[in-house]
Amino acid sequence: MRRVAILTLVCALGVGALGQVTISFWHAMSGALGTTLTELIEKFHDENPAITVDLIYQGGYSALQQKLIAAVAAGEPPTLAQQYENWTTLWLDALVDLDLFLPEDLQGEFLPQFSQLFEGRMVTVPFNKSILVLYYRPDLVPNPPTTWAEFEAYVTAIGKDEAKGIYGTAFRPPNPEIFLTLLNQAGGSILSDDWSEVTINNAAGLEAAEFAARLAKYALVDSAYTSDAIQKGLTIGLFIDTSAGYTYNMNAAKTAGVPLAVAPLPCHVNCASMIQGTNLAVFAPKQSRAQIEAAAKLIAFLLREDNTTYWAQKTGYLPVTRGAIYGDAWQAYIATKPEQKAMTEQLIAGGFGQLLHPRYMDMRSLLITYWELLVKGEDTPKAIMDALAAEIEAIR
Amino acid sequence: MKLPTLQKGRRFWWDTLEAYVYLLPTLAVLGLFTFYPFVNAFLYSVYDIRTRTVPGPVLHATADSTAWVTALARGRIPEELSDVLRVRGVDPHELWVRLRQADRWVVKDEASGQEYIIVREGEELRVHQATTGWAMESVGWANFTWAFQDPDFRKALVNTTVYVGVSVPTTLFLALLLATLLHRGVRGKAFFRLTSFLPYITPVVAITMVWAWIYDRNFGLLNYFLRSVGSLFGVEVSLIDWLNDPRYVMPALIVMNVWRFVGYQALILLAGMQGIDREYYEAARVDGAGAFGVWRKITVPLLTPQIFFLLIISLIGSFKIFEEVLILLHGPGPQKSGLTVVYYVFTKAFDSGHYGLASAASVILFAIIFVLSLFQLTVTQRRVHYER
Structure with missing residues (x-):
């Protein structure tokens, strides 16, 4: 009887684990920025219990860049990583076309200032933008x-x-x-x-x-x-x-x-x-389709109106989607914050x-x-x- | 050399084997972190290395491209491609598009992880097996030409040469003076020996952080000292921006490293001085030689093995200056006045992704150090006096 119970438990755990996907997310957000990012990832875990995000702080931007260069060269990049545009051009072929995985309504949501195609491909989406x-x-x-x-x-x-x-x-x-x-x-x-x-x-x-x-x-x-x-x-x-x-x-x-x-x-x-700041991109090598889909899901979550607005309010970065920047929450927030209002106006007036x-x-x-x-x-x-x-x- | 026969020299072979077992951990570490990268640097220096998807042999070609392009553009797998790959044992349901461009598409087989690239060649579409990763394309000497034509590399070479040319002899000369003083038995000899050696064993990061403060334009110790001395003589000394003015960056680096290494070198020289037979000094004194004469004619010549050793070691070490630049200047310094060859190699590899160029620059640096060391071995060693 005891053996049957153990076997049942093992099977149940196994079946549960079968649908579990783990993705790695390399970032360079320290201090309060890192805390806010961790908060958002915890919220994502609550909404998506089948996905585990391994959030890995890699030091400053230089350290992140150097580690990504080494990881891509070794064929072991993370699933998802923050990156500047000029880093992206170094490993363009190793990235996934995100428009194949992101919801269509989100793709049309980016402000034109953030729309960027690399050799005709949409391989990054804006994340922490200033x-x-x-x-x-x-x-x-x-x-x-x-x-x-x-x-x-x-x-x-x-x-x-x-x-x-x-x-x-x-x-x-x-x-x-x-x-x-x-x-x-x-x-x-x-x-x-x-x-x-x-x-x-x-x-x-x-x-x-x-x-x-x-x-x-x-x-x-x-x-x-x-x-x-x-x-x-x-x-x-x-x-x-x-x-x-x-x-x-x-x-x-x-x-x-x-x-x-x-x-x-x-x-x-x-x-x-x-415009300054980094984007998010998903790497193809060593990643399964399920991991890539999970990464795309995380991106969609982070750029959802409520989350990108929360991120902007907590960190000082700017919201990156049309819905968020013109949304009630952000507009109400900047109505009381003249500095953030000036930054938003600057972005809309001439961000490039x-x-x-x-x-x-x-x-x-x-x-x-x-x-x-x-x-x-x-x-x-x-x-x-x-x-x-x-x-x-x-x-x- | 005649090796012992197996029968007679069983003991020899056992000893040899035992020695290699003891050496193995060191050899493994050296092999992995020194010899392997060393050999690869030579190899990479003649390649253009980039991350890209490289097509393998052609699996299929088709002239009827419209249906393919339409499907691939929508992120779908064309029927004909499914058929082509099904024959090769691929389940079409496992295929998905991950890269789409105007003239090439990458499709991945989820089951095996194998990628296939479809490339448009004129009117034809060709399907290849593909690999995504580090791709090396032979470029001959192009990376070396690129390095020599790059003004930054030339600047790095000049800066490094100036640094080595000034810091190596200065450190050695000061170390010789310090060792002589310590050898003569000044009061507080143990204290001086300890304090002069401390910079050598202190982590370079800690040292550099302290010197960054010393060199601070507004609040640094050095400017404070200079202004205080100036005010004693009624002279207004303007603040010097040691780390932001290209004229002072190299002297700042040199002073810091001379200070860092002089104690270590003095200790080596002191050990050498203590090993010199006292009979030479006594004989010299009997012949009426003065203190300076004894130092010049006996101490220095008999210290030449240590001086020679330090010269080689510090020459090699100085050519490799890197951490100090990174931490003290947070970059190559104003107008790249602190750009050194190793810093150049580092940035070209890990900031710009030009691995081939970085490897070529490191090979050039190796060649310079090698030739100089060879020169020292052949020419300078003739002047080395070993006590018999």
């Missing part, structure tokens, strides 16, 4: 600038006094996205639409470079995050930074005992602002994504080099842009 916005000191900048001219006027008026630690603005050399935003605002681009020509040094590119060079004369140029400078007590009048840095910048200002506010970027020819060129990783490396030369005033903007264009041409 955008460049303007941070400013209300005591020094009573009305945030809305044009380049106003921006420059404020920066010049605040000026630069290194001995007193006062700077009109701040530029980070490792962050060429600021330049790409100015470039786009001036109507320029790295390459022509069909990628047949390097256009970064045309009239629009030069205008953006000259503007940045003029601002740089009054800027703190430092590789460290601007929040570090604020925390140390340096005065930065107004600066462009990602909305994902909101908590860090605000905390730094609080520590230093200075006010700080957020506004949409000043505009020029247009109001463009570069990364160039999905297979050599963008190398191009970005060049952009960092020349952006640094530009903001440090090492040469004339024209010479710098021409040299940059020549190097991009060589690797294009």
Whole structure:
């Protein structure tokens, strides 16, 4: 009798386990971001008891990238992972076309700013997205600038006094996205639409470079995050930074005992602002169809209106679907949060994504080099842009 | 060498076998983490390596492509493809589309995990077995050419050479002075010996974090010290941005590492000095030699085996500088003034995915170190005096 009972139990457990699918999800969300992600995964488990998500924190973005590179090379990637666009281009063939697995209504839900196809394929969906916005000191900048001219006027008026630690603005050399935003605002681009020509040094590119060079004369140029400078007590009048840095910048200002506010970027020819943050993609090697379907289910869950809104409210990232961003919950939330309202307006007004060129990783490396030369005033903007264009041409 | 015969040398063979058993763990670790990557670096340096789906032999070809393309575009398996693969023992119900492009599609067999790629070649569609993973395409010397044409690699070579050229002799010279002082019996000798050796045994991460603070522009110890000294003489010393100004990055790296290694090298030299026969010194004194003369004519020449050892070891180690750059500068430094060859290799492999280029750069670095070491072995060793 006892044997029969044991056998029945084993069979029952076995049958239960048969329908169980386990997927791995590699991410780089630390601290409060990681806690919120874990909360969402627990909620997913409650709704989908047949799926187990093995949520694995891999360290910062660099560590995640390096581990993904090694895992893909070894043929053992996770089921699902956060990734930047320029990483995705490294392992495009190893990814699953998500439009084959995601619900159709979700596919039509992404804001056009987030729609991106890699060689005609939908292999990623937006996840933790932020955008460049303007941070400013209300005591020094009573009305945030809305044009380049106003921006420059404020920066010049605040000026630069290194001995007193006062700077009109701040530029980070490792962050060429600021330049790409100015470039786009001036109507320029790295390459022509069909990628047949390097256009970064045309009239629009030069205008953006000259503007940045003029601002740089009054800027703190430092590789460290601007929040570090604020925390140390340096005065930065107004600066462009990602909305994902909101908590860090605000905390730094609080520590230093200075006010700080957020506004949409000043505009020029247009109001463009570069979208930052990672996407989600599903790897094919070593994954069964059931795992891929489970991963797609998780993606659909994370991007469901209530969850993407909750994620945005808790983390400072932006909701990524039309339903969520225009939904009652988010609209009610930003009605009481002017900073988040400014970020949302910025996204809708001019959010644009990364160039999905297979050599963008190398191009970005060049952009960092020349952006640094530009903001440090090492040469004339024209010479710098021409040299940059020549190097991009060589690797294009 | 004449090996003992099996009968006579049973003991020899047993001893040899025993020795290999003891060596096995070390050999296994070395083999896995040193020799295998070493050989592979050479191999990879002549390949373009990327993750891609590579077609195998053609299984089927068809000119009637419309029905195929329509079905595949909808994520469905074409009838004819099902038939083709059914003949090969594949259950069509297990097939699913995972990749769709204008001219190629990848279909996976769920049961076996095997992938099939359908490629459009002109008017024809061809079905191949496929593999997705690291694909290597031979490119000859292209990666080496790419490295030498890359301004970043050239900059990394120059930076590394400057670093080695300054830090190796400086460390050795200071270590020689320190060892001489310790050997002469200064007060608190044990304390100095301990404190000078501590940086060597402290983890490089900890050291670098401390130096990052020392070098901080606004709150660093170094600028504070310079300003304090300046104010003593009534001179206004402006703040130096040690880690953000390309002119100071390399000196900052050199100073930190000289400090880190000088104690270790001094200890090796001190051990060498203590091993020198006292009779040489006594004989020199009898002949009326002064302290500096004794040091120059006896101590230094008889220390040449240790100096030679340190020269080789520090030369190789310095060419491989990496962690300090990563932690102190969080990158290649302003205007890539801190970019070293190993950092270049690291970023090209693990940031950009150019494994072939990274391997080629590491092979070039190996060649440089190898030639320099060979030069030292053949030329410098002639000046090494071994005590007999």
